[in-house]
Amino acid sequence: MAKSVGTFKTSHLERLASSVTNWAEKWFPDSYIFAVLAIIVVSLGAFLVGVSPKAVATSFGDGYWSLIPFTMQMAIVTISGYIVASSPPAGKLINWLAKLPKTERQAVAYVAFFTILASLLNWAFSLVFGGLYVRAIARRQDLRVDYRAAGAAGYLGLGATWALGLSSSAAQLQANVDSIPKSLLPITGVIPFAETIFLPQSLIMLAVLLIVSVVIAYLSAPTRERAVTAQDLGIDVQDDVEKSIAPPRQPGEWLEYSPILTILVVVLGFWWLAQEFASKNVIMAISNLNTYNFLFLMMGMLLTWRPKRFLHSVAKSVPSVAGILIQFPLYGSIAYILTKAPGADGQTLSHHISNFFVSISTKDTFSALMGVYSAILGFFVPSGGGKWIIEAPYLMQAANELKVHLGWTVMVYNAAEALPNLINPFFMMALLGVLGLKARDIVGYTVTQLVVHAPLVIFMLWALGETLTYHPPVIP
Template identity: 55%
Template sequence: MSIEATSNVPVQDVDETSAGVLARMAHSFTAWAERWYPDAFVFVIFAVLVVAAGNLATGASPVAIAKSFGNGFWTLIPFTMQMAMVVITGYVLAVSPPATKLIDKLALVPTSAAGAVAWVSFVSMMASYINYALSLVLGGLLIRALARRTELRMDYRAAGAAAYLGLGATWALGLSSSAAMLQANPASLPKTISDITGLIPLSETIFKWNSIAMAVIITIVSVAIAYFSAPKGRHARTAEDMGCDPHDAPVSQTKASRPGEWPEYTTILPIVIGVIALGWVVTEFMAKAPLSVIGNLNTYNFILLMVGLVLHRNIHSFTKAVSAAVPSTTGILLQFPFYGSVAALMTAVPGSDGVTLAHHVADFFVSIANVDTFPVVIGAYSAVLGFFVPSGGGKWIVEAPYVMQAAKDLGAHMGWAVSTYNAAEALPNLINPFWMLPLLGVLGLKARDIVGFCFTQFLFHVPMVLFLLWILAPHA
């Protein structure tokens, strides 16, 4: 997929005559963020330093701090690999030949420019309930297919923002929720969290009726905003206007050119492996409850990877897709070990009073919240912190000990505490470019091109999500 760069597109490309006050505010905010906002990895380093400073403030010794930093660094290796595979499997599925054909058919559904943008938002959010990486790539490829329908004159920027709604609105409310998955997986759940919460099944988090109702409402509102905020007519900027080529590059090689390449291109090997994998999956579902099978990250990634292998039909296509997906895992591979250190610093370093920093933070939450206001307090906290520490759920490792301790002390519903965190964690993604990068790579756009439309969604989502967290909160 070769797309021309858009560095020649001026920052002032927001149509102020039609965008309105909110879009102009978003454009100003984005211009500031692009100049002053540092790389996301910097925030992880800041988190280590801030937590270490907090340890010192509670009277912890420098030796204990250094020891916990090193001891905690590699504690999240299994979870890091699991989340990296979530990204890879999503990409592999989205670029498989059957998925490509499906995308071309999906692109025939809309009949108007605004309808196309709304359709992209709907498809992206539906995909995000299964796999957040799938929503990014599928949404991006759908936009490219729609852009090839030049008669629509779809706004390429608004469509890009709509494809990002899977990450900015709903991803953590589905099977990609690392917090919910972690809490349901005894093999991945750190002792620092399990001692507080125990196992929390998916039926008490993402599959609880309250969480499902919240996801449905957020989806409907997001699609409506995408439709009514999309520029139309002469105000729309198409892919061509943005200097982007939505056409796919031709595949250079589709069959073996020498005998030694035959195993790479035969369909026999993927089918054989797929049959063996299917046999194992069947035994799992026969031996265990369906939710416990789906809730296991290893099983989830295994199924998606095997399906991807079969859909690509040959090893050559499959390995090319995996290679293309690997760069998208850089942030996870680099940041999660530091999250492990931060978690250790917060939960394993006692101060002069013998109490850890996580315990102090939990006491603070208990002091400012009650069982009724706890969801709103935690939701606002998660959203604010998520802007400074973007992650695919990795922050839960750091925050779960004191968030869940506070929920336990207040008598709040433990599963809803996880869902609260999930819903609020998506909010900062709407104005933070970190997770936009895979999508922008597919579209050939810059963050500044779509963040104004994302900010419009953000202004509606913040009060809506916080209200839903309060009104739908179940009793413990």
């Protein structure tokens, strides 16, 4: 009896994932088309609340380049993460991890588990790590792992837990008085990690989402007979580690093959990093994306050892960033139309949306409704810390007025912020570039996760929030 029930559940989830994947492969647009359609939808929404076409066009142009620093950061995240993960030492670790699973479904579950753990340290690293881990498993000749399901599992850190860990931009910002905008400080005060990501309620939510995500990944993965492998898709997953390099052919190439220059640059780099970590809180220092990227570039240089191998890894990683470079500017425009284009009443579309949810909230329903709102808006403005700065003033003011725990309000934002990532290609770009897939290839499996995650997260936001007591802002 137990066996038949287990078989039914497995078959049900697998059929759901397979059906959505088949639909997506036919109808889900390329991520670039997805971004353009999002601009049209947001523009129409702005027109409906009284924003003039001129204001929409102005915001479109003004916002187009607003994410350029972040676009460059994400490109370097992908490149540096690829260099580190494809270096000989890291490659050995990933290849060892790839040997652990004994069955096809175990392999998908392992990818989900380790990727989620990686996202708690840093969401950006989890993308590249997950992609290279999937490629390593796909190279196994004894398993027929579904490459699409494994790829979706490699994305679960961004769609389930990243904002509940140390890389939560909102929690990081609220914990440091120097990071909080002066206009926001009187509303929120300083909120330490003990009141956000390390709340017992937050840790319970994290544990539940970790277990549920891994179980769904396991049960929804196609069996060996129905698996679509990387080879079936025509994707080359040859070893990502450059095991050897040919000797120099000309005297002028000697320095390219010598570790001398690498050592000198790495010494300077780690000297600066030592000063950076000595002068700041360690968590705050590593949460800075520039510092994180610099650390990974230095590690990449060190682990690849010779400039020739380092440059070869860079060249192999560059195709992975094409989607990032061309699509992120469109999301900058979407954010500006939502938050910078005023209507006849002087208010933006974002403000009208937030007012709607806040106006129908009570102390008991605020967490659940705010979660729904943040998830919906996060679909159009996929930016953790940047969007929090925009939303925090009115959301935290509403929390104060309704006497809702301020730290939990931050975690409501964090948990809900991850949900739209499961179907939004914005953050998928780095992973898809490493895997050689398109968003339509994995969205069937991520939608399956979303079907379970959405009601579960909203329920936990309400239920766990009911166990907390409001405390006024602590203003230093």
